[in-house]
Every structure is written in structure tokens, then in C-alpha cells.
Amino acid sequence: MASINDQAKWKPRRLHAGFIGWGFILLSIIGISIFYFYPMVQALILSFQSGMGASLEFVGFDNYIRLFNDPTFTSALTNTFIYLLIQVPVMILFALIFSVLLNDPTLKFRGFFRTAIFLPAVTSLVAYAVVFKYLFAADGLVNRFLLNINIIDQPLQWLNDPTLAKFTIIIAITWRWTGYNMIFYLSALQNVDKSMYEAARIDGASALQQFFFITIPLLKPIILFTSIMSTIGTLQLFDEVMNITSGGPGNATLSISMYIYNLSFEYTPDFGYAATVSYVIVFLVVILSIIQFKVAGDRD
């Protein structure tokens, strides 16, 4: 504890430093308030309003009630959860397997494999989405390849069948993000004490046992971090759906973000209801973040 004298002596200097310190962060406070917090409040107010375009009036909880009777919203929500529950675990599992295999210093061509698997992460979402749309077209290369090796005897309707179209979106996102997540695990693995694996080997643990009982527990924090990031990303999925399937066939691949976009800019604009739908994403993200903090808190 500083004595009262010390505090008195320090006060002017600290006040001065404090003033300058606030100066450094002022622009950021203003910017984030204008472009994040203020719009959030606006969206909340909008979610209680309805009407076309600029003529909005308060309707209480009508928009929220409408959510429950809106089949398109139900589709968008269901689709988003299907993407989440299948894509995120599959991608994380692949990323983990790649990182463990590539962490072996005796492996040849490590640099090549690592760069190749990471490469999809440098593409823009729109660019790779358009490429995937053509790859998975009825007369696209994927069907040609599958026909040639006789796995199928007629072209699959990747983009026009409700189930296959969801599958195509999942394949696309997994292609784009697996290498990205792998890099996080690789860098975490580099900090893992090699002697733990030595000890496990001496005790007769198989590679699979080492993976499940050493690697995964050690990487738990980073796995958690990447799954939350991926989950939040998937909840906001837009670019791929818009450019690969435009939400179709029917609404089979529609995501929540794309529904919000359609409500605001494609159909007769209903900003109020669109804001209500957007608060569903906010709600889901907040819940997931709370879960993250809880689980992350548990490990300390």
C-alpha cells in the first residue's frame, strides 16, 4: 500500500497520464459506439416495429409471435442447426487429425502438406463459393469424376436436391475452414511437452489412445476456442449460401443471415421483422458465449 503522502505526490501526474490515456482510446470508443452499440439498440427498437420501408409503427411483441408461425424462419433455423451440428464437429475432427499427423517431425513433405491444406483459407468466400457451385453442378466435375469411377450411374442433383444441397454447403465450408483450424492446433501442439508422449508409449498406449487421452485433453482450450468461433461463424453464414444455392431449392439451404437479407432487401422490405429475426442470432451467440466463458472458467 502506498502511503497517503505518496498518493498525493502522484496524483497530478496520474491525472495527466489518465487524460492522455483516454485520448488514445477515444476514437475507438466513439467508433464502436456508433457502428456497433448504437445499431444494436436501434435493431432492438426496430424489432418491436412493423411496416413497409420507412413507414414503421410500434406493434409490441407481434414480430416475436410471428417468428413461431413462420415456416421460412423455421427452415432457416433448422438449416443453420444442421450445418452447425454436422459441419463443425467434422471439420474440427479432420483439423485435429491433420495437425497430429503433421506434428510428427520425421514426416517428409510436412511443409507441402501443411501449406496445401491451409491454402483454401486464403480464398475469398465469394470466389470459392462460385467455384464450388460449378464443381457441383449437374454436369460439373464432381459428377463427372463419380460417373467415371462408377460410384454413381447418373449425375447427382447436388444443388437441386434438398438434402444434397445442404450436404454441398457443408462440404464447401469444410473445405474452406479445415486448414485454418488446423493451424491453431498445430501451433498449440508445438508447446506440448514431448516427454508426455514418450511416457505414454513406454506404458504401451496406442496412437489412438494417445490421441484421445493426451492430445485432445491438452488441446481442450484451443478446441473450445475454435468451436465457438466456428459456431458463431456458422450462425452468421451468408456468402456461401447466397452464391452456391441462393438458399434453394425451395428454402432447403436458407440460412438465418440470408433470410434477414431477403426480408430487408429482396422481398418487400420489412425492417422490423428482419430485426426481430436478427435478434435470434444475437440471442444464440450470447448463449454460446456464456457457455464458452463457463467452460473456460471451469478449467482454471
Next chain:
Amino acid sequence: MKKFKRIFTYAFLGVASFISIFPFLWMVVSTTNKSVDVTQGRLLPGAHLLENLRTLFETVNLGTALWNSFVIAAITTILTLLIGSLAGYGFEIYRSKGKDIVFNILLLSMMIPFAAIMIPLYRFFGQISAHAPLIGIDTLAAALLPTIITAFFIFLFRQNTKMFAKELVEAGRIDGLGEIGIFFRIYIPTMKTTYAAAAIIAFMNSWNNYLWPLVVLQSPSNQTIPLLISNLGSGYSPDYGVIMTAIVIATLPTAIIFFIMQRHFVAGMMGSVKG
């Protein structure tokens, strides 16, 4: 058994690498082929590259889109780095209880999904349009303004400032430098690698940004590269060779940045988890 495992590992990684690279190879090969050849699944290079480039520059405003994307990405990167690092530095060097609370509040903005603020932002810029047309709807300024200041970069710079030797600040004060002088003359030159990593992320985010420009930019003369590609891709009679050429040109800048600055690239990604 061990040898068998090895072969399996190589085969597995080989297939994964092939799947990862194949779309790139196909994109590049297709830039040299006619649309018909691309649809027929031709995987060999042709002699149609110049023709595709000519069609591309004649039928769509690729030059304009490249320029718009470049202007937006360059300005965004510079301002993001400046404002983000000022804040990261301020929060860490002039640390106080009040600022820590503000920092945590700013971090909350990272949880805000863009779809939720898109409509209010669109209305906000719509209202501004009447008074200040230069930053209103359908201007490059409107496309970049909401993306400049993000909590992510403040966080990234604050985390990295923890490793900055604070004695340098004292040394600067003794040398008679002002607080702002210390930031510009000592901090920025010492933190070059952090700036490099942050610049890569900021540039790539901006170069690839799609949803907000799609909402706010309307006239063809303001199109960015992702908007142009999206439009080409959704056309009724797409010329595949030409589209692939556009996609390759759009991907080149980020691919080049990645190959030249791989180390900084990864450092930037990791900046978000450190600490």
C-alpha cells in the same frame, strides 16, 4: 505394421492435399480454356487466356472493381492499424480500472453478429445521404466506415503491447519526447511485426468483404471484386473461362500476400488467441 501406417499417413495427407489444391488448379487451368471446354471438364491448359482476359475487360468493369476494392482495402487497413494500435497502446500503457471496464465493454462488440446491425447501419447511412452525400449510401466511404474500428484489432494490439518493453516509454519521457511522440517514434517502429500481421488480416478482411458492400453499394461503378464475381456467377449464360479468370485475378493479391508473408500471416491468426 509401422511401414503400413506410414504409407497410410502419406496416402491420407496426399488425398487431403489434392482435394485442397484441386479447385485452385482447376481455376487456373480454366482461365486458359473456352467456356465450352470448361463445362466439358477439360483439365488441360488451352490457348484461350488472352481471349478470356479481353472479354473480361470489355464486358465487365474489372478495372474499376479492382480499383474500388483496392482503395477500400488500403484505406481500411491504414485506419484500422492506426486507430486499433492507438487504443491497444492506450489500454495497456495507461492502464487503469476505468479503462479496463471500458475495454471489456468494447470486447462485447465482438459478439455482435453483423446481420443484426446491418439494417440499422443501412438506415443510418440512408439518413446521412441527404446531408452528406459523400459518405452516404452507394459511396466507397460508406462501404468502409463501419469496418474500420473493430474490437478484434484493439484486442490484438493490446495483447502484443504486453510484450513491449515499458522502459522504452520511460526512456522516451526522459529524452523529452511527448506521449504522442513516444507512440509514433518508439512504439510503432518497435512493433513492426505486429503491424505486419495486423495489416494482412485487415487487408484480407476488407478485400473479401461481401455482405455490407452488397447492401450499401448499388451502382456498377462502385462495385467491388466480390460483388462483381457474385454477379458473374449468378448470370444466366455464364462464360466459365471468363469467370474463372476473374476469380483468379481476385484471389491473386491474397495468395501472393500469403506466400510472401506466411510467418506474419500465421502470427496474425494467432494474435486472436494469445494471452
